Amino acid sequence: DAGVIQSPRHEVTEMGQEVTLRCKPISGHNSLFWYRQTMMRGLELLIYFNNNVPIDDSGMPEDRFSAKMPNASFSTLKIQPSEPRDSAVYFCASSLRTVFGYTFGSGTRLTVV
């Protein structure tokens, strides 16, 4: 099992550009979560999906952020347009039906200049 796979590992982009982060959950897991980690705010839950359906997106900071899960093996988090305050590490995690066995990916370190 390759675990939760995120890409890219690092992304540097200019303010105003569109950024797309990608996640492949563990095969068979049907819950997927996107988190943002910063020194000031810690690990913030942005959105989570159950069986590819968004369940709670109350953590998405604003309309510039959107997330999709077109199938059970792929999800994207998009920021358009990006701003310097979006700089953070974005983690994806997946689990099987419940919070037990919650596993994180390696994260994407995003820098917006």
Next chain:
Amino acid sequence: GENVEQHPSTLSVQEGDSAVIKCTYSDSASNYFPWYKQELGKRPQLIIDIRSNVGEKKDQRIAVTLNKTAKHFSLHITETQPEDSAVYFCAANSGYALNFGKGTSLLVTP
């Protein structure tokens, strides 16, 4: 999401001493309380968890305690070693999602 408060934010101990990290939560429906360890530049990894039907769980040098009435839970690390140095996060579930505390940076000095 529901609030999880974690203290202290930083903790420095000497090798061999014990370390205690405390968390409180607000969602009375929470029934699962994991602890994650995150080393620099790495992903958070589960080290121990406790469910609401027990008050204490131990795994070698680490233990967790839970007081559901007071809505607080704690992580105890005994006989600390330099390799225990990391950031530790507590979490409590809200439905199928985990809400995390802001983390405790633990430094174990030889």
